[in-house]
Amino acid sequence: MDERYERYRTMKFELSDSGVLTVTFLRAEKLNAIDAEFHRELSTVFADIGMDRRVRAVVLTGSGRAFCAGGDLEWIAGETPVTRETTFFEARKIVDDLLNVPQPVVAAVNGAAAGYGFTMALMSDFSIVAEDARLSDPHVVIGLVAGDGGAMMWPILVGMARAKRYLLTGDPVEGRVAAEWGLVTEACPVGDVVPRAKEWAERMAASPPAAVQGTKKALNGVLHLLSGVTLDLGFQAERFSAVSEDHQHLVGAALEARARRRAQTAVRQ
Known part of the structure; x- marks a missing residue:
C-alpha cells in the first residue's frame, strides 16, 4: 500500500488490481462514531485519494455492524472553544474534499448511519x-443545527417536505424506504451490501476515467453552487448551537442514559 495511507489509524485501505480502493472505518467498538482523531483523518483522506492516480474508484464502508454513527458523544462533550474551531474547519474541508475527489465514490452502508456518517x-x-x-441525521436531538451537509443533500434527493420532516425531528428511516424515495441508490440484504458496492466500483473502474470523472465534476457543480450558500449558513448556525445550553444539557443527558444502559447490561451479565 502507498505510504500516503500508512499514517492513518482509524481506517484500513485495500487496493485491488483493477484500481478499486476499499476504505474501511476501524472504530467498530464505537459503531465507527467519529472522534477527534477520526475527524482529523477524514479531513485529509479524500484529498490523498484524489491525488492517487492508481485509484479509479472508491468504496467506503464500516467495520462491525455499523457504517458510521456520527459524532462520538464523549468527544463532542469534551470540545473546547479552541478545539471546536478546528473541528469546524475540518468539517468544511471534509465536505469540500468529498465533493472534489475525482474518482467515483461508492458508500457501502452495512449498518446504522447517523449524522455526518449518513x-x-x-x-x-x-x-x-x-x-x-x-439512517438518520439526529443533530437536532442533541441541540445542534444539521449544518454539515444534511441540509444540502436531503432536499436535493427527496424534496424539501421530506427533508424538513426528517431533519427537524432527527427521526430515522429504514434503508429499504430510503431506496424507494431515492434518498440512496439502492437497498439490499446486509450481507450483499459490500459485494454490491464493489460491483458498482468495479464498473466505474472499468469505465473511461476522463468521461466518468468529467461527468461527476459537471454534476457536482450543482452541489458546489449550493454549498456556497447552504453550508456557509449551516456551519455558522451550527457554531452557535454548539455552545448553547440546550446542546450541553442534551449531550449530558444522552451520556447519562448510555451509562445507565451499560450498568444495567453489566448487572444482567
Whole structure:
C-alpha cells in the first residue's frame, strides 16, 4: 500500500488490481462514531485519494455492524472553544474534499448511519445500504443545527417536505424506504451490501476515467453552487448551537442514559 495511507489509524485501505480502493472505518467498538482523531483523518483522506492516480474508484464502508454513527458523544462533550474551531474547519474541508475527489465514490452502508456518517453516504456518488439499516441525521436531538451537509443533500434527493420532516425531528428511516424515495441508490440484504458496492466500483473502474470523472465534476457543480450558500449558513448556525445550553444539557443527558444502559447490561451479565 502507498505510504500516503500508512499514517492513518482509524481506517484500513485495500487496493485491488483493477484500481478499486476499499476504505474501511476501524472504530467498530464505537459503531465507527467519529472522534477527534477520526475527524482529523477524514479531513485529509479524500484529498490523498484524489491525488492517487492508481485509484479509479472508491468504496467506503464500516467495520462491525455499523457504517458510521456520527459524532462520538464523549468527544463532542469534551470540545473546547479552541478545539471546536478546528473541528469546524475540518468539517468544511471534509465536505469540500468529498465533493472534489475525482474518482467515483461508492458508500457501502452495512449498518446504522447517523449524522455526518449518513451525510458522507449521501454525498457519495452511489450509496448501497442494508435494507434494515437505520439512517438518520439526529443533530437536532442533541441541540445542534444539521449544518454539515444534511441540509444540502436531503432536499436535493427527496424534496424539501421530506427533508424538513426528517431533519427537524432527527427521526430515522429504514434503508429499504430510503431506496424507494431515492434518498440512496439502492437497498439490499446486509450481507450483499459490500459485494454490491464493489460491483458498482468495479464498473466505474472499468469505465473511461476522463468521461466518468468529467461527468461527476459537471454534476457536482450543482452541489458546489449550493454549498456556497447552504453550508456557509449551516456551519455558522451550527457554531452557535454548539455552545448553547440546550446542546450541553442534551449531550449530558444522552451520556447519562448510555451509562445507565451499560450498568444495567453489566448487572444482567
